[in-house]
Amino acid sequence: MEFIISRYNPETDTAPHERHYRLDERELGADTMLLDALLLIREQDPTLAFRSSCQEGVCGSDGMNVNGQNRLSCITPLSGLKSPIVIKPLPGLPIIKDLIVDMKLFYQHYAEAQPFLQAKSISEAHEHLQTPAERAQLDGLYECVLCACCTTSCPSFWWNPDQFLGPAALMAAQRFVIDSRDIQKRDRLQTLDDPMKTFRCRHIQNCTAACPKGLNPSRAIQALKAAIAKTESS
Amino acid sequence: MTHLHHASHQPTLQYHVFDAVVLGGGGAGLRAALALTEAGHKTAVVSKVFPTRSHTVAAQGGINAALGNITEDNWEWHMYDTIKGSDYLGDQDAIEFMCREASEIVRELEHFGVPFSRLDNGKIYQRAFGGQNLNFGQEQAHRTCAAADRTGHAILHSLYQQNLRAGTRFFDEYYALDLLKDQHGEMGGLMVMNIHDGRYHVLQSGHILMATGGAGQVFRNNTNASINTGDGLGMVLRAGLPLQDMEFWQFHPTGVAGKGMLISEAVRGEGGVLKNSLGEDFMQRYAPHAKDLASRDVVARAIAIEVKEGRGCGPNKDYVLLDLTHLDDATIKARLPGIRDISLTFLGVDPAVAPMPVFPTCHYMMGGIPTDLHGRVISPDKNGAQQIVKGLYAVGECACVSVHGANRLGGNSLLDIVVFGREAAKTISHALHQNSSKKTQQAGSADIELNLDSVLQRIRRWQNPAPSTDTLLAIRKALQHTMETGCGVFRNQDSMQKALQQLVQLQQRLEQVTLSDHSQAFNLERLAAYELENLLAVAFATVHSALNRTESRGAHSRVDYPERDDSEWLKHTLYFNDGHRLDYKPVNLHPKHHAAFAPTERTY
Amino acid sequence: MQLRTLSGKNAFRWQRISALYLLFYAPFLALWMTLTPHAATTENLIASLTTTWWLLPNLLALLLVITHAWVGLRDITLDYTPRPRTPMWLEALRWLLIATVVDLALLLYWIL
Numbered sequence: 001m002e003f004i005i006s007r008y009n010p011e012t013d014t015a016p017h018e019r020h021y022r023l024d025e026r027e028l029g030a031d032t033m034l035l036d037a038l039l040l041i042r043e044q045d046p047t048l049a050f051r052s053s054c055q056e057g058v059c060g061s062d063g064m065n066v067n068g069q070n071r072l073s074c075i076t077p078l079s080g081l082k083s084p085i086v087i088k089p090l091p092g093l094p095i096i097k098d099l100i101v102d103m104k105l106f107y108q109h110y111a112e113a114q115p116f117l118q119a120k121s122i123s124e125a126h127e128h129l130q131t132p133a134e135r136a137q138l139d140g141l142y143e144c145v146l147c148a149c150c151t152t153s154c155p156s157f158w159w160n161p162d163q164f165l166g167p168a169a170l171m172a173a174q175r176f177v178i179d180s181r182d183i184q185k186r187d188r189l190q191t192l193d194d195p196m197k198t199f200r201c202r203h204i205q206n207c208t209a210a211c212p213k214g215l216n217p218s219r220a221i222q223a224l225k226a227a228i229a230k231t232e233s234s
Numbered sequence: 235m236t237h238l239h240h241a242s243h244q245p246t247l248q249y250h251v252f253d254a255v256v257l258g259g260g261g262a263g264l265r266a267a268l269a270l271t272e273a274g275h276k277t278a279v280v281s282k283v284f285p286t287r288s289h290t291v292a293a294q295g296g297i298n299a300a301l302g303n304i305t306e307d308n309w310e311w312h313m314y315d316t317i318k319g320s321d322y323l324g325d326q327d328a329i330e331f332m333c334r335e336a337s338e339i340v341r342e343l344e345h346f347g348v349p350f351s352r353l354d355n356g357k358i359y360q361r362a363f364g365g366q367n368l369n370f371g372q373e374q375a376h377r378t379c380a381a382a383d384r385t386g387h388a389i390l391h392s393l394y395q396q397n398l399r400a401g402t403r404f405f406d407e408y409y410a411l412d413l414l415k416d417q418h419g420e421m422g423g424l425m426v427m428n429i430h431d432g433r434y435h436v437l438q439s440g441h442i443l444m445a446t447g448g449a450g451q452v453f454r455n456n457t458n459a460s461i462n463t464g465d466g467l468g469m470v471l472r473a474g475l476p477l478q479d480m481e482f483w484q485f486h487p488t489g490v491a492g493k494g495m496l497i498s499e500a501v502r503g504e505g506g507v508l509k510n511s512l513g514e515d516f517m518q519r520y521a522p523h524a525k526d527l528a529s530r531d532v533v534a535r536a537i538a539i540e541v542k543e544g545r546g547c548g549p550n551k552d553y554v555l556l557d558l559t560h561l562d563d564a565t566i567k568a569r570l571p572g573i574r575d576i577s578l579t580f581l582g583v584d585p586a587v588a589p590m591p592v593f594p595t596c597h598y599m600m601g602g603i604p605t606d607l608h609g610r611v612i613s614p615d616k617n618g619a620q621q622i623v624k625g626l627y628a629v630g631e632c633a634c635v636s637v638h639g640a641n642r643l644g645g646n647s648l649l650d651i652v653v654f655g656r657e658a659a660k661t662i663s664h665a666l667h668q669n670s671s672k673k674t675q676q677a678g679s680a681d682i683e684l685n686l687d688s689v690l691q692r693i694r695r696w697q698n699p700a701p702s703t704d705t706l707l708a709i710r711k712a713l714q715h716t717m718e719t720g721c722g723v724f725r726n727q728d729s730m731q732k733a734l735q736q737l738v739q740l741q742q743r744l745e746q747v748t749l750s751d752h753s754q755a756f757n758l759e760r761l762a763a764y765e766l767e768n769l770l771a772v773a774f775a776t777v778h779s780a781l782n783r784t785e786s787r788g789a790h791s792r793v794d795y796p797e798r799d800d801s802e803w804l805k806h807t808l809y810f811n812d813g814h815r816l817d818y819k820p821v822n823l824h825p826k827h828h829a830a831f832a833p834t835e836r837t838y
Numbered sequence: 839m840q841l842r843t844l845s846g847k848n849a850f851r852w853q854r855i856s857a858l859y860l861l862f863y864a865p866f867l868a869l870w871m872t873l874t875p876h877a878a879t880t881e882n883l884i885a886s887l888t889t890t891w892w893l894l895p896n897l898l899a900l901l902l903v904i905t906h907a908w909v910g911l912r913d914i915t916l917d918y919t920p921r922p923r924t925p926m927w928l929e930a931l932r933w934l935l936i937a938t939v940v941d942l943a944l945l946l947y948w949i950l
Contacts, residue, residue: 010755031582042758043707049756051283054459056495056576058387059287075579096430097756103284116395117347124338127301128345129356138349142391143384146286159917179347192846195916199846202913228847229854 001025002084003041005048008095016095020084021045028078034085035062035074050099057212060145063090063152064099070149072212090152092161106148109165113173114191118184134180141175141220143213144168150207150217156200164200167207167217174224189231198225245434245693252278252403254441254662255424257410257466259285261293261386261648262630263445264393265655266609266662271400273663278437280405280426282461282761285394289447289459290651293386294498294572295363296378297343297648299336303357304376309333310828311368312377316646319365319529320639321788322804322833323479325822328607328635332646334827335653340379343652347392350381351569361569362503363644365529365838374527378645383500383572389648408435409761410465412689413442413473413626416682421625425689429761432754434693436684440625440669441662444470444603444611445655448631449772451765453596453722454714457489457496466632468768470603471775472688475613475623476808476817478634479601480772481780481790484642485723487533489595491553495576497592499644501585502526504569506558508537509589510545516554521838528838531641531789534594538723541593548591555589562586594723598642600789601779602634604808609633609658614808614817627662629654636806639821640788696763702748706762709743710769716740717773721780726794730781737773744770771811778814779807800833853909856902863899888949900942908935 001023008016021041028037035052042048050073051061057075064073065088067081078085093101119128151157151166165173173192176182192198198221207217256267259281270277281288300307313333317324344350344358351359363378381388397404407429414436416422423438449464450456467477487508488497502508507515508526520536521528528536537554546552558566563586566574570585577585604612604620611623630651637650720733744766751759785799786792808817823830874886887896911931919927 009753011753031580033580046705046707046759047751047753049758053283053287053461054289054292056292057579058292058384058572059283059289059459061283061287077579100756102430107284111398114399116399117345117392119345119347122345124341124345127341127358130352131356132352132354135349135352142349142381142388145291145387146284156917176347179349181347195846195849195912197846199850200913200916202917225850229851231847 001028001037001078003037004084004086005041005099006088007048007098009047009097016089030079032078033074034066034071034076034078034081037078038073038087049097058145060147063147063149063212064088065090070153070210072147072149075212090148092152092158093148101152103148105161106146106151106166106168109151109169110146110172112197113165113169114188115169115172115176117176117179117182119181120183128181130180137178137180138175140215141171141178143215144171144175145213147212149210149212153206153210155204155206156202160196160200163196165197167201167221170198170201170224171215171217171220174220177224177227186231189228192224193228193231198228201225245690248433248435250278250435250437252276252437252439253666254278254443255280255437255439256443256445257424258288258445258447258630258632259283259394259404259406260288260445260447260630260651261290261390261393262651262655263288263443264390264397265652266443266445266629266659267402268393268397268400269656269659270663271397271402273659275663275666276403278403278405278439279397280408280410280424280437282407282409282429282465284406285397285404286391287461288390289462290386290390290648292457292459292496293389293648294383294496295500295503296361296380296385296645297340297389297652298363298366298377298643298645299340299379299649300333300377301337301340301358301360301379303353304360305368307368307375307377309336311370311375312336312366313825313828314370314831315366315375316637316643317639317831318371318836319641319643319646320637321531321641321798321836322639322800322831323482323636323787323806323821324639325607325636326825326830327822328637330825330828331607332637332649332653335657336649339649339652339656343389343392346396348381348388350379350388361500362527364499364502364527364533365524365643366527366645367524374524378500378503380500380569382568383498383570386648389652405435405437409764410446410469411692411764413469414684414686414689415473416684421623422682422684425686429756432757432760436686438682438684441665442626443609443658443662444626444628444632445630445651446632448599449769450596450599452714452717452769452773452776453483454711454718455489455492455494455593456596457486457494458596463765464599464632464768464772465765466628467602467775468771470611470628471771471811474810474812475611475626476604476810477601477775478604478806478808479636479640479779480599480775480809481783481807482600482638482640482788483596483776484530484598484600484789485534485594486597487530487537487594488556488592489597490576490580491548491591491593493580494595495580496595496597497556497573497576497590498570499530501556501558501570501573504558504565505561506556507560508533508592509555509557510540511547511551512545514545516540516545524838529641530644531791532838534723534789535791537592537594553591553593556592557589558585559587559589598638598647599631600634600636600638600640600642601775601807602632603628604806605629605633605635605654607635607654607657608661609654610661614819618817620819627658629658634806640790692767696749696760697752698748699752700748701750702746704743704747706747706749706759706766709740709747710762710766712736713740713766713769713773717776721777724791724793725780726792727781730777734777734781737770737777741770741774774811774814775809778816779809782816783807798836804833849909849912852905856906856909859902860899860906863895867899884949897946904935904938904942
């Protein structure tokens with residue numbers, strides 16, 4: 001099986017370049033994940049850099065562009081990929097080395113979305129009550145692993161990376177807008193009522209197609225926009 | 235400015251001064267950092283991965299607290315279960331403290347935004363988990379508060395989010411090399427490396443909190459993230475301090491066979507059943523009362539025995555099946571969506587349709603850096619009296635308070651990290667307030683000299699440009715294999731002696747091997763070298779501690795000494811790496827608010 | 839940047855409102871034109887479109903088309919123009935809008 005991997009070492013290279021690697025099919029079982037293959041390639045070439053941690057798709061470390069699609073390598077079966085497998089770093093963010101991108105901007109946008117509960121302060125002797133139906137509103141939003149597969153596949157983000165918050169951050173914003181315990185909904189929506197932060201989203205749906213966790217950021221942003229539109233003009 | 239000791243070719247160092255430095259961005263570190271930042275202390279969190287990538291994120295089942303949302307419950311019953319689960323090796327004062335704090339701390343997490351699953355009355359959903367009963371060992375308890383089967387993810391993200399709100403300073407993707415002591419031999423800082431550019435920094439602080447997590451990577455099959463390499467443990471050993479109870483490693487009964495992904499105990503809590511090749515639900519024989527929800531060590535051993543006696547499933551008869559096909563699809567989707575994903579992704583089967591192949595897999599380290607119940611690191615002095623190590627704290631999996639003793643209950647690790655994370659932060663905060671005048675004088679003062687000799691030597695050792703045929707990866711793989719065969723679910727004198735000999739050889743290989751890559755940006759080979767030094771130190775601690783304990787207790791299961799021996803071994807092991815010295819200290823049997831639970835025979 | 843002219847929310851609202859209106863208006867207009875033979879010449883068409891009962895919906899449609907187009911053009915400007923020159927293009931777009939509206943007003947004045 002052939003792999004074409006984008007390599008870039010900031011100390012020696014001026015631009016990323018491709019390198020070809022081969023793995024013996026016999027080394028690869030029917031259920032081998034792309035991450036397993038990358039680890040085997042790293043045995044051939046210890047300089048190959050990519051992030052990885054939990055190896056089961058919950059930590060969100062190993063987002064990369066595989067045959068044109070953003071994926072988490074640890075939950076991408078090799079059997080579903082056409083050889084040669086072309087692997088590049090996530091698009092739209094500065095490359096630090098090989099498949100590792102600088103996620104600073106992504107995290108900044110996340111923080112800007114104020115992704116933390118602001119609930120009524122109550123005593124620790126009690127919990128905020130929330131009905132199963134209210135809690136179900138959070139399903140499909142809270143499971144995000146911040147892998148950036150969505151945001152880095154979003155053309156609106158490519159066009160305005162510094163100002164458009166991107167699907168991951170906006171989905172995080174919606175997760176708190178819709179949480180029945182949060183009391184800052186109005187403020188949140190007012191802050192997000194911005195042509196650049198939120199309304200650059202054109203529902204191209206790349207985010208939803210890319211999400212390795214099967215979430216739907218586009219739909220979340222749609223709901224968010226609708227909620228903003230329903231607020232009274234200030 | 236701190237003065238550097240005579241070191242040639244030393245890297246350029248950048249200095250930063252903080253009131254407190256938290257090493258580790260998992261649940262324990264983030265809970266502590268939140269409390270410290272909120273108390274107004276200048277706090278830094280150092281993490282080798284972006285905090286939400288820490289392994290807390292992978293915890294599935296839940297967090298224990300006797301909220302009593304489903305049945306009546308109280309913390310004494312939780313305390314009893316934890317002590318019994320620990321096979322009476324847990325310190326009863328610490329366990330009592332943790333169980334008393336549990337309800338409040340879980341509600342606090344809820345206030346932080348954790349999206350717990352809910353009951354119809356709007357309260358937090360609680361599920362059944364192994365080893366937990368009502369009324370001191372009677373009916374099954376529902377004590378484990380859950381956010382579907384993604385509780386760790388929910389908690390870690392919420393804690394990170396609250397730290398964003400509070401404004402904690404993060405050093406993301408910085409790797410900590412070693413603790414630094416000042417000229418008086420006291421903790422004064424931390425040497426860290428920015429993984430992005432390979433530059434070294436010194437974080438100066440009189441209060442360093444270790445929250446570096448576990449070291450499951452010492453075993454080949456493990457449920458742990460690849461980052462769980464015991465970095466904090468290696469640092470503490472190199473600083474001349476001991477590790478406690480390192481012979482106790484929890485093998486989770488249900489890792490995906492041959493692959494290691496965790497299949498949460500929640501599966502059995504929701505009604506899943508273990509079956510052997512005869513289709514028999516064999517746990518009935520091993521734990522007639524609790525069955526599949528017996529304590530983890532009991533279930534793991536039962537599976538290992540079934541396979542050993544030829545009742546394993548599959549072509550190689552090397553696993554058993556975890557069956558939840560009798561549950562309805564809606565329950566699986568609502569309560570176990572993450573498990574369903576894992577099964578679909580890694581096994582290609584829908585758990586509602588076909589059972590999952592499972593086998594015990596290394597999951598959790600009960601041992602660690604010895605601390606008191608306020609998170610302060612303790613170490614015996616020359617006379618054997620336990621003394622507080624000034625300025626050093628430890629919480630979470632890397633610490634050994636000890637609340638888990640010889641075997642941890644499911645749902646108690648998430649509890650451990652937040653209870654002691656908060657408590658350690660309180661302790662540090664208190665110390666900072668008491669010494670506020672001294673603190674300002676210390677920060678940036680000229681009379682502190684940090685001793686950098688040994689850490690600089692360690693850095694230089696890996697700069698050796700000579701080529702080598704051996705590789706770090708080969709050594710790491712050999713280490714994992716050695717530990718699995720020599721010191722796994724079942725151990726004996728022979729297997730461990732052999733493992734020890736192999737470890738000595740691996741140590742020699744590690745001293746010879748050099749790096750092929752000397753670049754600066756994201757040099758993962760160099761990172762692997764630092765990590766391997768720590769893993770090997772942890773492996774030595776484990777085997778030496780395990781060899782000497784001639785009994786079976788909790789997860790430490792010796793074929794040659796199958797019985798628990800309270801007369802000789804109701805005590806904690808302390809391991810020092812100079813000469814692999816062992817020491818012992820008594821188990822605390824003096825809780826404050828409840829009578830002690832005397833060790834009795836442990837059945838489920 | 840001249841974004842306060844229309845905030846994110848208002849642009850979104852107007853785009854929705856105009857789209858919704860045009861969604862109903864366009865088929866109706868098409869139907870009407872096929873069923874009305876005297877609309878064959880431009881003069882007749884204008885005359886018919888400006889009959890009293892038709893004038894208001896037509897005028898509204900025209901204004902909403904302009905609004906819709908303007909929001910779209912503004913989006914394109916925001917997305918594609920190089921950042922340093924975006925304010926200039928937005929300003930140009932605003933003048934284009936003003937010019938179009940003035941032009942339209944004059945045209946209507948002339949027709950009526």
